[in-house]
């Protein structure tokens with residue numbers, strides 16, 4: 213679908229003297245999974261709340277799905293950072309209630325709630341009160357409540373936190389299914405592996421400002437590649453090869469780690485090994501992890 217899910221222009225939000233979001237420009241396309249990354253206090257939740265109309269910006273303009281925030285509320289689903297559906301409500305009623313607030317007729321909302329609980333393995337808990345569910349289960353129920361009205365745009369504030377690895381996999385599949393249906397998913401996370409695996413586009417915020425926006429490959433291009441070479445020989449001589457920034461001997465085992473300079477692709481390493489009569493039993497050149505990119509981007513913002 214053409215157009216933008218989110219358009220922010222010069223958006224600033226202050227709390228007293230403190231600027232939580234500072235002149236933020238964003239243009240996030242519709243469709244796919246967008247990751248919102250940043251250290252604690254970067255301004256992620258504040259920005260998400262502005263997209264939902266919970267906070268008004270002090271400066272700048274915001275468009276969601278091409279229109280004003282207040283006109284788009286029924287087309288947006290939201291999982292807030294602070295979880296908590298009514299504790300005494302039964303799981304199916306809790307989901308149906310939120311869907312009905314977003315305009316779904318009550319009978320239809322109840323059917324959807326049951327269907328969603330079945331689909332996500334919680335059918336047998338449909339009539340259990342929220343207070344009787346485990347933390348992970350109640351989080352899943354709240355997530356289902358956020359999407360039961362079939363929104364076009366789903367905003368999830370740290371949806372993976374508190375979920376065990378199996379439920380994290382379930383959530384991954386769930387987000388991929390929503391994206392395959394053509395929805396736009398925007399989620400914040402501190403877990404780089406989730407962002408790396410799931411996101412079509414990434415935004416890194418730090419101190420209220422955008423520090424990076426692009427896809428994973430573009431993020432990885434911010435740092436040089438590194439090579440791993442498996443050999444029992446001493447490979448210290450690789451330090452003098454062109455394009456090598458640093459050579460780290462194995463901490464244990466036989467894997468040497470070689471940091472390359474910007475633009476170097478590592479082929480010179482292999483040649484240097486053969487020229488020295490060393491035949492590596494393992495050779496790999498990797499882009500940097502999103503974790504390393506994130507740390508580097510955030511450190512630069514300090």
Ligand SMILES: Nc1ncnc2c1ncn2[C@@H]1O[C@H](COP(=O)(O)OP(=O)(O)OP(=O)(O)O)[C@@H](O)[C@H]1O
Nearest residue numbers: 227230231232250251252253254255256257258259
């Ligand atoms: N209602 C508020 N009143 C005062 N300060 C606030 C308020 N909400 C957020 N802040 C401040 O704004 C900054 C950004 O907070 P925000 O919650 O947006 O960060 P975040 O990136 O979501 O962080 P985290 O990863 O820790 O959830 C923080 O310094 C926070 O203390």
